[in-house]
Amino acid sequence: MGQRIGIVGGGIVGVALARALAARGDDVTLLEKEARLAQHQTGHNSGVVHAGLYYAPDSLKATLCAAGRVRIREFCAEKGLPFREVGKLVVAVDDSEIPALNEIERRSRINGVPDLARIDDPARLHEIEPHAAGVAAVHSPHTAVTDYSTITEAMAQDVRAAGGRILLGHDVTGMSHENGRVRVHTPAWDDVFDRVIVCAGLHSDVVAGLVGGEASPRILPFRGEYWELAPQRTHLVRGMIYPVPDPRFPFLGVHFTRGVYDTVHVGPNAVPALAREGYSWRRWSAKDTWESLRWPGAWPLAKQHWRMGVDEISASLIKRRWYRKARRFIPELRMSDLTRKTAAGVRAQAWGRDGSLLDDFAVDRVGPVILLRNAPSPAATSSMAIADHVIAHHL
Ligand SMILES: Cc1cc2nc3c(=O)[nH]c(=O)nc-3n(C[C@H](O)[C@H](O)[C@H](O)COP(=O)(O)OP(=O)(O)OC[C@H]3O[C@@H](n4cnc5c(N)ncnc54)[C@H](O)[C@@H]3O)c2cc1C
Numbered sequence: 001m002g003q004r005i006g007i008v009g010g011g012i013v014g015v016a017l018a019r020a021l022a023a024r025g026d027d028v029t030l031l032e033k034e035a036r037l038a039q040h041q042t043g044h045n046s047g048v049v050h051a052g053l054y055y056a057p058d059s060l061k062a063t064l065c066a067a068g069r070v071r072i073r074e075f076c077a078e079k080g081l082p083f084r085e086v087g088k089l090v091v092a093v094d095d096s097e098i099p100a101l102n103e104i105e106r107r108s109r110i111n112g113v114p115d116l117a118r119i120d121d122p123a124r125l126h127e128i129e130p131h132a133a134g135v136a137a138v139h140s141p142h143t144a145v146t147d148y149s150t151i152t153e154a155m156a157q158d159v160r161a162a163g164g165r166i167l168l169g170h171d172v173t174g175m176s177h178e179n180g181r182v183r184v185h186t187p188a189w190d191d192v193f194d195r196v197i198v199c200a201g202l203h204s205d206v207v208a209g210l211v212g213g214e215a216s217p218r219i220l221p222f223r224g225e226y227w228e229l230a231p232q233r234t235h236l237v238r239g240m241i242y243p244v245p246d247p248r249f250p251f252l253g254v255h256f257t258r259g260v261y262d263t264v265h266v267g268p269n270a271v272p273a274l275a276r277e278g279y280s281w282r283r284w285s286a287k288d289t290w291e292s293l294r295w296p297g298a299w300p301l302a303k304q305h306w307r308m309g310v311d312e313i314s315a316s317l318i319k320r321r322w323y324r325k326a327r328r329f330i331p332e333l334r335m336s337d338l339t340r341k342t343a344a345g346v347r348a349q350a351w352g353r354d355g356s357l358l359d360d361f362a363v364d365r366v367g368p369v370i371l372l373r374n375a376p377s378p379a380a381t382s383s384m385a386i387a388d389h390v391i392a393h394h395l
Pocket residue numbers: 008009010011012013014031032033034037038039040041042043044045046047048049050170171172173199200201202203204207223224225268344345346347348375376377378379380381382
């Protein structure tokens with residue numbers, strides 16, 4: 001038997017790590033505070049298996065997304081899980097967006113996005129997405145959709161089959177060093193491990209604090225909301241239609257995605273959540289909001305991005321504003337096509353003291369405890385490659 005390893009967090013990253021460690025013979029125990037796995041980011045996302053278009057060349061996001069996409073595709077094929085390469089079109093709606101589109105094309109080529117095509121002919125654009133409007137685009141035919149909750153459950157079955165334990169309803173509230181090892185506490189349970197790996201998503205800074213980790217980066221929760229397209233109008237979207245993202249911001253912009261179960265959703269936007277698990281405007285935590293406001297990076301961030309913040313919040317509250325943004329990409333879209341808001345997700349975005357938003361995946365270490373400090377999109381795509389990376393470079 002290898003080492004005794006504890007993992008905090010039963011999202012896709014924690015479970016992928018547990019699976020890889022159990023497979024190599026370590027004695028693995030995964031602790032998840034909820035009654036089921038994948039209840040937070042992993043179960044509330046767009047379901048896109050990214051092909052690596054946007055990420056800074058040589059970043060962890062670029063390399064681990066490319067490797068992770070292939071691993072997810074193979075895993076789905078092996079287990080018979082839903083996976084469809086519906087393809088993604090990133091569309092420049094007018095000439096002002098061409099320089100940013102060129103940059104995406106440049107990064108995509110360096111990152112080795114397979115079979116990427118540049119489209120400057122509207123007729124070709126319409127062959128791919130007949131209802132989309134734009135002056136130019138890049139097309140990634142292997143960008144896919146899947147169901148990350150189902151994948152997480154299938155990985156968890158492998159963990160159990162290899163002798164690992166998954167303890168649900170175990171909220172980690174303390175950790176203490178003990179002769180070079182770590183004792184992990186929940187209110188009703190404790191145990192000691194050679195190594196602990198923290199993959200706690202929206203709570204990764206809080207759990208880091210339990211073991212004396214740096215306060216920075218802090219997690220800034222950003223909610224992403226979705227509207228669903230009426231079933232009789234889903235023919236407007238064949239695969240995925242994305243805007244050219246604003247390079248100053250780490251989110252991709254509201255897009256149209258045909259999901260793996262054939263519903264089409266429009267989103268996610270990015271609005272500050274008023275609680276770490278603030279899935280709607282009604283879910284508010286005075287503690288989380290106060291802690292965000294008194295973080296030194298709050299005011300530099302607000303100063304830099306307030307215009308975009310106002311725009312996103314107003315589109316969240318006023319349907320017509322959301323509709324106007326979406327219609328730029330599909331002129332035939334009617335406001336009544338947006339039928340209902342579906343389950344939102346909250347992104348765990350790491351945020352420095354100086355107000356900067358961390359772009360890349362980030363791993364830190366305090367003695368025998370390894371801390372995933374930033375694992376936003378495309379961490380679901382990259383999950384199995386992140387697991388290999390952590391084991392190879394940090395364990
Ligand atoms: C709106 C949205 C859209 C996205 N779209 C995509 C996409 O299309 N493609 C993609 O690749 N990525 C996407 N992402 C990002 C992706 O979902 C995340 O990067 C990924 O799920 C992160 O997985 P995780 O395991 O790190 O975190 P999580 O899934 O959040 O899991 C963390 C777990 O830790 C548990 N936990 C926290 N604290 C404790 C504690 N003290 N004790 C025990 N357990 C604890 C939580 O309950 C949770 O289950 C999206 C995210 C959002 C929010």
